[in-house]
Amino acid sequence: MTEPLVTFRNVEKRFDDFVAVRDMTLDIHEGEFLAIMGSSGCGKTTTLRMLAGLDTPSAGEIRIEGRLMNDVKPHERDTPLVWQSLALFPFLTARENVEFGLKMRGVAADERKKRALDWLDRMQIVEFADRNVATLSGGQKQRVALARSLVMEPQMLLLDEPLSALDANLVIRMQGVLTRLQKELGITFVYVTHSQSEAFAMADRVVIMSQGDIAQVGSPKDIYRTPANRFVAEFVGRNNIFTGKTGGSDNGKTKVSTLQGAFLAQTPDNPPGPEKQVSFTVSADLMTLTLTEPDADNKAKATLISEEFIGSVVTVFLEGQAGQEYKVQMQERALAELDLSPGADVWLSWEAENANMLETGS
Numbered sequence: 001m002t003e004p005l006v007t008f009r010n011v012e013k014r015f016d017d018f019v020a021v022r023d024m025t026l027d028i029h030e031g032e033f034l035a036i037m038g039s040s041g042c043g044k045t046t047t048l049r050m051l052a053g054l055d056t057p058s059a060g061e062i063r064i065e066g067r068l069m070n071d072v073k074p075h076e077r078d079t080p081l082v083w084q085s086l087a088l089f090p091f092l093t094a095r096e097n098v099e100f101g102l103k104m105r106g107v108a109a110d111e112r113k114k115r116a117l118d119w120l121d122r123m124q125i126v127e128f129a130d131r132n133v134a135t136l137s138g139g140q141k142q143r144v145a146l147a148r149s150l151v152m153e154p155q156m157l158l159l160d161e162p163l164s165a166l167d168a169n170l171v172i173r174m175q176g177v178l179t180r181l182q183k184e185l186g187i188t189f190v191y192v193t194h195s196q197s198e199a200f201a202m203a204d205r206v207v208i209m210s211q212g213d214i215a216q217v218g219s220p221k222d223i224y225r226t227p228a229n230r231f232v233a234e235f236v237g238r239n240n241i242f243t244g245k246t247g248g249s250d251n252g253k254t255k256v257s258t259l260q261g262a263f264l265a266q267t268p269d270n271p272p273g274p275e276k277q278v279s280f281t282v283s284a285d286l287m288t289l290t291l292t293e294p295d296a297d298n299k300a301k302a303t304l305i306s307e308e309f310i311g312s313v314v315t316v317f318l319e320g321q322a323g324q325e326y327k328v329q330m331q332e333r334a335l336a337e338l339d340l341s342p343g344a345d346v347w348l349s350w351e352a353e354n355a356n357m358l359e360t361g362s
């Protein structure tokens with residue numbers, strides 16, 4: 001593999017006694033769309049600010065193309081790197097804002113205007129080109145800021161919640177526009193968001209942060225299907241989490257005895273060994289709900305509690321015999337065919353291949 005564009009090595013950021021980012025080691029590859037996701041205050045923006053040179057690491061090393069960047073000021077960096085959330089100039093029009101960086105680079109007026117209008121058009125706000133940005137809505141301003149960053153065609157673009165002020169329909173449209181442009185232009189995107197749907201829809205890899213630590217890095221699919229630890233399993237998606245003691249392992253499967261019964265789970269690369277306390281997850285959409293007892297290795301009886309509709313998909317909440325809550329995600333039409341009411345007794349089953357063991361101790 002080629003050298004990473006960016007390396008974080010054991011990077012820490014402290015504000016007095018408070019550790020905002022702890023022992024971060026991470027590679028970012030050229031042309032990659034990397035999303036950094038996590039709940040409020042977990043250190044996402046601080047990570048981005050250190051990459052931009054707006055904050056200095058308290059320990060560790062950040063390198064861009066091999067060069068140590070810890071103490072290099074933003075304007076002294078020779079790597080074209082654009083920070084999307086720098087404030088717009090309120091006294092200029094949308095077009096003048098987008099043209100600004102090109103003007104600094106000495107691009108001729110006609111060419112500047114053409115490129116600025118083109119980018120405003122791509123961001124679907126060309127009709128506001130001659131409006132003073134102070135008169136634009138939050139979402140329109142965000143798109144001017146994106147156009148102003150992208151017009152420079154930087155090697156790397158740092159984006160901090162760039163779609164947060166847009167309504168749901170526009171978010172989906174802009175996600176499509178941004179991912180297409182990112183791949184077309186080959187710009188490395190480092191994209192901070194607290195939105196799981198945004199990160200998973202757009203990114204090649206997602207970094208999940210928790211209280212200054214990296215909880216997991218992986219493709220959206222890896223993180224969704226095989227969360228590494230309890231934090232990620234609870235934070236991401238609708239997972240059923242089981243806890244119990246390991247028994248024997250056979251044929252890539254390990255027996256786990258839980259309060260709900262004994263089940264088979266996928267043996268992880270680092271097998272925990274027998275008599276160990278472990279947890280495993282099963283995604284809600286990989287659980288099957290039936291009226292009669294299925295012929296399956298992993299099955300449990302449950303009682304239907306409630307249903308939650310999101311479009312054509314429904315999440316069914318159930319209670320197991322040991323009082324545990326289960327979640328099953330299925331098509332609304334398939335559920336309607338079962339004709340269930342709250343209090344109905346049903347069976348749940350799942351494949352051992354879909355029972356993903358978490359890191360021990362998590």
Ligand SMILES: Nc1ncnc2c1ncn2[C@@H]1O[C@H](COP(=O)(O)OP(=O)(O)OP(=O)(O)O)[C@@H](O)[C@H]1O
Pocket residue numbers: 015018020038039040041042043044045046047194
């Ligand atoms: N300049 C600062 N001085 C003191 N504490 C700070 C400073 N900047 C950030 N912090 C603290 O560091 C932690 C991480 O902040 P950061 O802005 O990186 O979080 P975040 O994950 O981007 O959150 P959000 O999604 O709310 O923007 C927070 O607890 C924050 O209060």
